[in-house]
Amino acid sequence: MDVPPVWFMRQAGRYLAEYRALRAKHSLLELCHHPALAAEVTLQPIARLGVDAAILFADILLPFEPLGLGLSFAAGEGPQIERPIRDAAAVRRLPAPDPAQSLDYVLEAARLVASALPADVPLIGFAGAPFTLASYAIEGGGSRTFTRTKAFMYQEPDAWHLLLERLAEFVGCYLAAQAAAGARALQLFDSWVGCLSPQDYRSYVQPHTRRTLALAAQSGVPVIHFGTGTAPFLEDFAAAGGDVIGVDWRIPIDQAFDRVGPTRAVQGNLDPAVLLAPATVRERQVRDVLARAGARAGFIFNLGHGVLPETPVEAVRAVVEQVHGG
Amino acid sequence: MDVPPVWFMRQAGRYLAEYRALRAKHSLLELCHHPALAAEVTLQPIARLGVDAAILFADILLPFEPLGLGLSFAAGEGPQIERPIRDAAAVRRLPAPDPAQSLDYVLEAARLVASALPADVPLIGFAGAPFTLASYAIEGGGSRTFTRTKAFMYQEPDAWHLLLERLAEFVGCYLAAQAAAGARALQLFDSWVGCLSPQDYRSYVQPHTRRTLALAAQSGVPVIHFGTGTAPFLEDFAAAGGDVIGVDWRIPIDQAFDRVGPTRAVQGNLDPAVLLAPATVRERQVRDVLARAGARAGFIFNLGHGVLPETPVEAVRAVVEQVHGG
Numbered sequence: 001m002d003v004p005p006v007w008f009m010r011q012a013g014r015y016l017a018e019y020r021a022l023r024a025k026h027s028l029l030e031l032c033h034h035p036a037l038a039a040e041v042t043l044q045p046i047a048r049l050g051v052d053a054a055i056l057f058a059d060i061l062l063p064f065e066p067l068g069l070g071l072s073f074a075a076g077e078g079p080q081i082e083r084p085i086r087d088a089a090a091v092r093r094l095p096a097p098d099p100a101q102s103l104d105y106v107l108e109a110a111r112l113v114a115s116a117l118p119a120d121v122p123l124i125g126f127a128g129a130p131f132t133l134a135s136y137a138i139e140g141g142g143s144r145t146f147t148r149t150k151a152f153m154y155q156e157p158d159a160w161h162l163l164l165e166r167l168a169e170f171v172g173c174y175l176a177a178q179a180a181a182g183a184r185a186l187q188l189f190d191s192w193v194g195c196l197s198p199q200d201y202r203s204y205v206q207p208h209t210r211r212t213l214a215l216a217a218q219s220g221v222p223v224i225h226f227g228t229g230t231a232p233f234l235e236d237f238a239a240a241g242g243d244v245i246g247v248d249w250r251i252p253i254d255q256a257f258d259r260v261g262p263t264r265a266v267q268g269n270l271d272p273a274v275l276l277a278p279a280t281v282r283e284r285q286v287r288d289v290l291a292r293a294g295a296r297a298g299f300i301f302n303l304g305h306g307v308l309p310e311t312p313v314e315a316v317r318a319v320v321e322q323v324h325g326g
Numbered sequence: 327m328d329v330p331p332v333w334f335m336r337q338a339g340r341y342l343a344e345y346r347a348l349r350a351k352h353s354l355l356e357l358c359h360h361p362a363l364a365a366e367v368t369l370q371p372i373a374r375l376g377v378d379a380a381i382l383f384a385d386i387l388l389p390f391e392p393l394g395l396g397l398s399f400a401a402g403e404g405p406q407i408e409r410p411i412r413d414a415a416a417v418r419r420l421p422a423p424d425p426a427q428s429l430d431y432v433l434e435a436a437r438l439v440a441s442a443l444p445a446d447v448p449l450i451g452f453a454g455a456p457f458t459l460a461s462y463a464i465e466g467g468g469s470r471t472f473t474r475t476k477a478f479m480y481q482e483p484d485a486w487h488l489l490l491e492r493l494a495e496f497v498g499c500y501l502a503a504q505a506a507a508g509a510r511a512l513q514l515f516d517s518w519v520g521c522l523s524p525q526d527y528r529s530y531v532q533p534h535t536r537r538t539l540a541l542a543a544q545s546g547v548p549v550i551h552f553g554t555g556t557a558p559f560l561e562d563f564a565a566a567g568g569d570v571i572g573v574d575w576r577i578p579i580d581q582a583f584d585r586v587g588p589t590r591a592v593q594g595n596l597d598p599a600v601l602l603a604p605a606t607v608r609e610r611q612v613r614d615v616l617a618r619a620g621a622r623a624g625f626i627f628n629l630g631h632g633v634l635p636e637t638p639v640e641a642v643r644a645v646v647e648q649v650h651g652g
Binding site: 142144145146147150151154155194196197198199200229231232249250251252271272273274276277278281288308310 | 468470471472473476477480481520522523524525526555557558575576577578597598599600602603604607614634636
């Protein structure tokens with residue numbers, strides 16, 4: 001069996017001492033805004049972990065700054081949107097910034113990283129999917145029930161679809177610009193789309209994700225389409241596009257391969273919490289994912305969501321070694 | 327087609343003006359602790375909504391008081407556990423209170439409600455399932471990632487299983503006591519179990535849920551086994567027991583019927599957020615659930631989780647009328 005490539009969502013982050021050292025001096029947004037700092041953070045896990053790709057350090061909500069919504073991160077809390085979208089007028093008022101121009105600092109970081117990386121380590125760019133971005137824009141931050149998001153979707157369907165169209169255009173072009181700046185793969189994060197019923201996913205979300213992924217695909221680089229909680233409608237999720245379908249731990253990865261069909265690669269899917277387990281439990285669960293993926297072509301080993309801040313670095317490195325067969 | 331019965335999880339609650347009026351004078355725990363008040367709240371939605379069952383007003387975390395963990399509810403926030411379980415010693419230190427004795431105030435409320443209800447409106451009792459209770463006990467409150475819970479489960483498997491055994495015994499006997507006090511059906515809430523992978527559900531949770539449901543079944547009344555996010559492992563979830571399987575909106579209800587098999591009833595599964603939608607959208611989604619359930623025996627119309635506080639009462643009543651064919 002070929003050795004699968006391995007990298008981790010949020011492989012640059014708070015669980016790394018060198019990241020925490022930088023964060024002691026700079027806010028999250030400062031790290032994102034300064035290409036040299038973002039590039040440094042992007043490169044931190046490469047040497048430390050031996051992963052097979054670099055993932056551009058950025059935040060999926062950065063588009064909210066040029067879109068005029070206001071973005072901040074309170075210490076220890078999640079993102080806060082200063083001017084959340086609460087009615088149709090707010091959608092119609094949205095400006096139409098140029099993604100490449102307004103987020104050029106992200107592209108500059110991509111250029112710096114791409115030129116610094118060894119040839120055999122590709123850079124992966126990413127962005128948030130229209131639904132997940134809309135949920136933050138409407139809720140004003142994170143949510144467990146997505147009540148405001150769904151209420152808006154049901155009560156203002158025209159404004160909802162306009163909002164997701166606008167986000168799809170912005171994000172699709174933003175991803176393509178990251179590829180032009182040196183990213184050799186792209187990942188679209190529809191992190192919270194699993195809060196929807198299968199029929200609501202198809203009606204309210206899928207066309208916009210499809211548009212986003214089509215725009216990103218024009219760049220010519222492979223695109224990973226990721227979400228959590230997508231097991232109930234994985235066929236619909238995959239039908240929206242993506243060369244690689246990223247799944248969480250809620251579906252055995254052999255079933256994910258079967259359900260997305262033979263033309264797609266699959267990325268996943270260890271529960272990030274398993275990195276907090278004793279070595280024997282962790283090794284057994286990694287072995288299980290590898291065994292289920294078996295000899296299938298196009299398997300990428302990853303977690304089912306981002307590395308948790310509490311994760312010991314040694315556990316992450318041990319997983320890389322186990323996947324690489326060390 | 328027969329008219330299915332309809333009731334709603336959290337049908338007594340903040341969306342009702344008469345409930346808010348009582349809450350202005352009493353805390354949530356005061357309402358629970360005083361049988362006359364709990365009975366009054368339980369009965370509030372019966373006349374207002376025309377639902378086919380009363381659901382005992384209580385909280386799934388009440389067992390934490392006799393178990394010595396300390397329970398409070400901060401205004402506008404979720405539950406707070408004063409002495410969360412963070413190590414194996416804390417599990418071993420747990421007292422073994424008698425459920426019927428230590429929560430007699432809940433049973434007294436059940437007796438009051440059962441004697442007040444018309445003969446054709448049964449009372450439903452309920453309790454939290456071992457996994458969901460353990461998650462609150464370990465996290466110290468609500469969680470989005472259940473990191474501490476999973477870390478404990480992986481790092482302290484013996485203490486984990488001991489904790490869930492203890493909770494299973496307590497909750498199983500507590501449910502049976504509710505039936506003895508007049509509940510004519512029982513519901514076990516494993517609200518957050520969908521955070522687990524299918525294999526972890528089978529290894530760490532299923533045996534304890536099975537034990538709980540077996541104890542509850544000894545009462546002789548039908549038992550509803552409910553969880554959210556269970557679509558990925560619904561067969562395993564159903565295999566743990568329950569005469570009725572309660573599902574959320576993440577699985578079309580015809581698929582739920584097919585997957586739990588012909589011997590079970592199914593309860594669900596409108597997204598609670600649909601009650602915030604305009605009438606046309608709400609009516610279409612209710613129609614869709616009814617059409618998918620079709621003529622299947624043993625269908626109970628419900629939401630896929632509790633009524634949201636923002637819900638207009640008229641929307642709840644309109645759903646009851648639509649289900650009843652009015």
